[in-house]
Amino acid sequence: MSGSPISDVRRLEYRNVTMRFAPTRGRDVLTAVRGVSFSVRDGEVVSLIGPSGCGKSTLLSIGSGLTAPSEGEACVDGARLEGPNAEVALMLQKDLLLPWRTVAENVMLGVEIQGMPLPERKQRAQELLSNFNLAEFSNHYPHQLSGGMRQRVALARTLAVDPHVLLLDEPFSAVDAQTRIVLQRELAQTLQRAGKTALLITHDLAEAVTLSDRVLVMSRRPGTIIDEITIDMPQRDNPIARRHDPKVNDYVARLMDRLDIAHASLDQVPAGDAA
Ligand SMILES: Nc1ncnc2c1ncn2[C@@H]1O[C@H](COP(=O)(O)OP(=O)(O)OP(=O)(O)O)[C@@H](O)[C@H]1O
Ligand SMILES: [Mg+2]
Known part of the structure; x- marks a missing residue:
């Protein structure tokens, strides 16, 4: 097994x-x-x-x-x-990133709602973004990304809350x-x-x-x-x-x-x- x-x-x-x-x-x-x-x-x-x-x-x-x-x-x-x-965390079929938030801010959304302090959630977002080869895009906005990149951000956001x-x-x-x-x-x-x-x-x-x-x-x-x-x-x-x-x-x-x-x-x- x-x-x-x-x-x-x-x-x-x-x-x-x-x-x-x-x-x-x-x-x-x-x-x-x-x-x-x-x-x-x-x-x-x-x-x-x-x-x-x-x-x-x-x-x-x-x-x-x-x-x-x-x-x-x-x-x-x-x-x-x-x-x-x-x-329980759900990653929707459509990525539904918030267009007014940067990539890193989108990834931090769930942990922000959970009340995680800013330095900690920034670190969590950076770790996930580098795992998904997106570190250099952390300050970009969703409209500046390809569909595949947006999906990676959505996955990082789902994992960030550690459900x-x-x-x-x-x-x-x-x-x-x-x-x-x-x-x-x-x-x-x-x-x-x-x-x-x-x-x-x-x-x-x-x-x-x-x-x-x-x-x-x-x-x-x-x-x-x-x-x-x-x-x-x-x-x-x-x-x-x-x-x-x-x-x-x-x-x-x-x-x-x-x-x-x-x-x-x-x-x-x-x-x-x-x-
Ligand atoms: N909110 C809704 N109101 C009315 N019908 C809906 C709603 N959500 C889904 N449906 C209908 O329910 C059925 C199942 O939809 P669902 O999105 O769960 O399918 P799916 O298996 O995920 O399909 P796909 O592989 O294309 O993503 C479809 O006929 C869809 O039109
Ligand atoms: Mg479906």
């Missing part, structure tokens, strides 16, 4: 979660996810994959406490989430292949070093396999969990080493098969929930 300190404690749990969105012009109620139950154990990294629109971001938002599910519940450390929780649970929505989708490799390693090492619990959304199957202990596959909308694959490989903190392991290709092929099934599940979508 990975050697990572995964305990039996359930850090983040979804219990029979259903999410319906109210009708909008000319449309019926939209059921985004239906009857979703799973948990992420303390120190575990789980990836969530599935077709576009199947409700992955919706589940992350529910796990952060920002969105209340229509039915069921999300729990952190056994307690039902009733709103945002200090132990127990990280919810990451396609954290590397806008970065180039080379930077992606660097960031994947940085993230994997950070998660391992600090024993973080993470739920990660990605469309990149090899990324899911190399970064995770487990991968959950969702059906088309209304999204349900249709499969779960445990990644039985060492070195979860070293995605580059994992990528050289021929087992990665086997796992990716299995996930592709599952996604094929997920796409086929379109036929089973009730009429009111289609489109």
Whole structure:
């Protein structure tokens, strides 16, 4: 196994979660996810994959406490989430940096809210920015950065608050292949070093396999969990080493098969929930 300190404690749990969105012009109620139950154990990294629109971001938002599910519940450390929780940090699919703040000020936002003294939070921001090769841009503004750089700032901002649970929505989708490799390693090492619990959304199957202990596959909308694959490989903190392991290709092929099934599940979508 990975050697990572995964305990039996359930850090983040979804219990029979259903999410319906109210009708909008000319449309019926939209059921985004239906009857979703799973948990992420303390120190575990789980990836969530599935077709576009199947409700992955919706589940992350529910796990952060920002969105209340229509039915069921999300729990952190056994307690039902009733709103945002200090132990959980969410990195949104869109980076949403504050345009009037510099890069360093954006990274410091969460720790500023937490009340960390200025010298300490400046140091925290500088460390993270240098880990993400952004040190020389700390005084730039978001509009002066590329999409990939903005995403790196958003990831640094999420890690800055040092949460127990990280919810990451396609954290590397806008970065180039080379930077992606660097960031994947940085993230994997950070998660391992600090024993973080993470739920990660990605469309990149090899990324899911190399970064995770487990991968959950969702059906088309209304999204349900249709499969779960445990990644039985060492070195979860070293995605580059994992990528050289021929087992990665086997796992990716299995996930592709599952996604094929997920796409086929379109036929089973009730009429009111289609489109
Ligand atoms: N606030 C909202 N109001 C109405 N419908 C919504 C809302 N948020 C999401 N939806 C709908 O719920 C469904 C699931 O959306 P979600 O963003 O969770 O999908 P996703 O799996 O993250 O997709 P992608 O891979 O494209 O990011 C979509 O049909 C979307 O249009
Ligand atoms: Mg999404």
